[in-house]
Amino acid sequence: MALKAVHVSDVPNLDQVPQNASLSLYPTRFCTGLEVNKTGFRIPKFVVIGHRGKGMNELQSTDLRMRAIKENSITSFNSAATYPIDFVEFDVQVTKDDCPVIFHDNFIVSEDNGTIYEKRVTELCLAEFLCYGPQKEAGKMGKSLLRKTKDGKLVYWNVETDDSLCTLQEAFQQVEPSLGFNIELKFDDHIVYQNEFLIRVIQAIFQVVFENAKDRPIIFSTFQPDAAQLVRKLQSTYPVFFLTNGGTEIFYDVRRNSLEEAIKVCLEAGLQGIVSEVKGILRNPGAVAKIKESKLSLLTYGKLNNVPEAVYMQHLMGIDGVIVDLVKEITEAVTDMIKPPMVEEEQSLSEGEGKMEVKTRPQFSQREISFLLKLIPELIQL
Structure with a gap:
């Protein structure tokens, strides 16, 4: 199935885009962010994005950070927001x-009487979807969530800080x-x-997006090439x-099997990025x-x-940003390694005060960077 034959005129009309929708491309958390102008789209600074909020859940991991907060939840998103990140990434599906x-x-996997x-x-309606896991109503128990x-193993979705399932509007x-x-x-x-x-x-x-986004910066993304093309055809705001x-x-769809194919998909559909x-990039840094x-x-x-070292290497390579699970650790590393180091100043107002502690970012020559780029594909198992 190819969407090249689909014309926008054949698609039902969308709700009117708000007059100030373009403002949504400018984050208010930082002085710089996404920018769209007549010449195209750009990300003017290195961005850090929280994966499914403050990080995905790996329920069998020995790293307690990977099962601290329920992923894709309001609690996880707001917890991530307490750190200097630019976006949270999350997965959206539509109920029947x-x-x-x-x-x-x-x-959704659950257990009932064994x-x-x-x-x-x-294939669930909204009410059915929301009945799994913790419930918003005090004292109400939801269906178990595995x-x-x-x-192929089944594990109970146990995390330190749980939260109810949520909608995009919420x-x-x-x-x-x-x-x-x-x-x-x-x-x-597989469909x-x-x-x-x-x-x-x-x-x-x-x-939901156009009715609620206001000034919030938005990026759409998807692995589904036809959906990506259609999202771009049907709106030009985000x-x-x-x-x-x-x-x-x-994958069966060859458009998903290489960075070269990804470039083709983007150029043919007018996508922005x-x-x-990350392994795909480090194995093929020339891309x-x-x-x-x-x-x-x-x-x-x-x-x-x-x-952190892998994130810094990507910054040197010219990559625009990273989606991470360890939001606290990576935002600290980005602050230390990527942002300009503090200027060392003398503290001489009173006796006993010394120089400010300065954390300097690693320094590499262009020759060393070129060597690392050649070495990385061998370090990543093919």
């Missing part, structure tokens, strides 16, 4: 009664308004979607990024220059983004 909800997995069952999120791991209404939203449109990799379904999902999400594994996984698995030459922005995601 057309309500955009925030949830990563394609299926029987395990799972239901596809998009999660299936990549190796996120707009209850999350710190200056915090940007990277809205990932979530689809099942070939019809145009009508994609249009219905996108319009439901647009309705930037659209194409998500890719960068060749680290192989790429979000790649960064090609992406920049194509006037596309580049963000990355992946576990390596929780390593």
